[in-house]
Amino acid sequence: MAGTKTIATIRFEATLSRPAQPKGAAWTFLVLPEAASARLPTRSQVAVEGTLDGQPFQATLEPDGQGSHWLKVERKLREAAGAEAGDAVALEIAPSAKQPEPKLPPDLRQALADHPQARATWDDITPVARRDWIQWVTSGKKAETRAKRIATACDMLASGKRRACCFDRSGIYSKAFSAPRAAD
Structure with missing residues (x-):
């Protein structure tokens, strides 16, 4: 289809970290390497699908305010991959073809x-x-x-306004977003 840009699968390794807050969190997270994040279509949130150490997943990457992204890795996915905080994991991701419906607070x-x-x-x-x-x-x-x-x-x-105006979706300028701080 003319005008459609496809992004090849992005392959990289990253280290899982446990967040400092909330204490005792069951989930871990990882920050994408700059080169991997740069291949994504946006510096803001982006829905992806792929594998983490061979285990399939779908998720929304969050902006880290530094021009990159971070991924919250739920316990179920981490355990299926046999990984723990501190482990390096191999990821293969690509932007999702269809955007998932966000959870409405x-x-x-x-x-x-x-x-x-x-x-x-x-x-x-x-x-x-x-x-x-x-x-x-x-x-x-x-x-x-x-x-x-x-x-x-x-x-x-x-009033019919369809987009949130003047909102720094990446957090780069507003410093509104960041990856979690890793526990010591």
């Missing part, structure tokens, strides 16, 4: 239910646009900020 779900015009626009936008709205709402550090962003999002969606 309960407070935003309720606000959209209370604002039918906002919900109508929400239902008409793409999963990537919905993911951006969710990321913008949830990136606020304080409860008051999140509440204000939910109200603003509902107002903008109700």
